[in-house]
Amino acid sequence: MIPPKPRPRPSRRRGRAWGVRKRATATAVTVVALALVAGGLLLLVLLQSSLIATTERAAKSTASDVVAMITSEDVEDAGDSLATTAHTGQYVQIISPQGAVVAASQKSAARAPLSQLRPGPGATKTEDVSSLQGIGDTDAFLITAEGVQTGQGTYTVVVASTVQVEADSVATVAWFLLGATLVLLVVVGVSVWILVGRSLRQVGRIRGQVARINASHLSERVDVPATNDEIHRLALTMNTMLDRLQASDVEQRRFVSDASHELRSPLATISAGLEIAVADHSGESWRELQNMLSSETARMSYLVDDLLTLAKANDDGIHVTAQDVDLDDILAAEIRRLRSLSPHHITASLTPARVTGDGHRLGQVLRNVLDNANRHARSAITVGLGAGPGVVRVVIDNDGDPVPEADRERIFERFVRLDQSRSRESGGSGLGLAIAATIMKAHHGTITTSSTPAGGCRFELLLSPGAVDWGLGGVTVCGEQVTHATDGGEG
Helix, strand or coil, X not given: CCCCCCCCCCCCCCCCCCCHHHHHHHHHHHHHHHHHHHHXXXXXXXXXXXXXXXXXXXXHHHHHHHHHHHHHXXXXXXXXXXXXXXXXXXXXXXXXXXXXXXXXXXXXXXXXCCCCCCCCECCEEEEEECCECCCCECCCEEEEEEEEEXXXXXXXXXXXXXXXXXXXXXXXXXXXXXXXHHHHHHHHHHHHHHXXXXXXXXXXXXXXXXXXXCHHHCCCCCCCCCCCCHHHHHHHHHHHHHHHHHHHHHHHHHHHHHHHHHHHHHHHHHHHHHHHXXXXXXXXXXXXXXXXXXXXXXXXXXXXXXXHHHHHHHHXXXXXXXXXXXXXXXXXXXXXXXXXXXXXXXXXXXXXXXXXXXXXXXXXXXXXXXXXXHHHCCCEEEEEEEEECCEEEEEEEECCCCCCHHHCCHHHCCCCCCHHHCCHHHCCCCCHHHHHHHHHHHCCCEEEEEECCCCCEEEEEEECCXXXXXXXXXXXXXXXXXXXXXXXXXX
């Protein structure tokens, strides 16, 4: 039985996603449209409320004037003056206590009451009507009624004010707002489209320039616009990144070139020695070349190990294990090793100190620095280990020439050998101090070089992280008790 084919999953993205330009334009138009609609509606509401309030105040004023005339004179005199009291767009009536129209401002309003409102003396009531059917007017009206007490009873003054003009004004303003909103949205959309397009055009130019840069054109840089904005800073960041890439590429190429150059010498020596040994059937040449070939093989092995260490540091840094180690024990072991090989007089003064770090890597640092001191010393090497609050200090001095001040930072770079130490026969490859500096950095420590008070060469190692244990007494180095006092040892 053939299993059914799985149904393809529907794509989450249907169609092509909008770009930054479209999204920015749509967002700007939407935000402006919402703001204009909200502002327009609020404006129309406030305008209508203001116009209605004005009409209501005028109607109440007219009613109050008629009531004042009725109170001061009489109903007939007030009725005679209604035509002159009413404003344009107003109908005024005086209604008797029995509900009959006593007087009106216009003949059309004299037939029947305009409203059934009958407030008490001194009271006022209002109502909205859609039309006045009694007089045949279909406009909307606001009716205000106020009661007044006379000797014949309570009369009612009714004022009907048209509000159609106010409604027409609000509608006219609304149409103007709608037209202005559409025009403004078009202006905003076109402006944002052009501005974002100009900005993205610069981004596209930077992207195109970066896309053309490859390993053979790392010296090229992108153009930096003189706008002092985000695009300007983006271009500067891209150029900074390209500077780092070029520096890394130069360093990598120099590393490969120097490594090839360093490996070529022992390989050439071994190859020549093997050819000589193979050509001599008596085997005498092999016995004579054996020590030399072994030495070159060991030198090449050390060099390959150093190259692998630095390659790991380039990839993701040197990994160190965090554990408590006795730095004085590690240093004592390295001093014993050096004393068995060195013809120089070695003096050590060690204080017990425990740090958190990688014992193997720290031993590699001490070995490289001690071997460097052994190569450049004339006759004596002095080693000191001291512990202070939160720091361990290792000082390795030799009576050779100090590193010139101009080279005291460069000496920790790869394949750097100063002029007086460029002989490969001395065993130096220019990698030992670079490895020591890399390991110290991984331990959050430092290694520096300076001169001793006597004019010799000094290397100082400082380890700050981790716990530091204080101890009393000394440790034994090559069968001797080494304390805080300087103690000479046999070379």
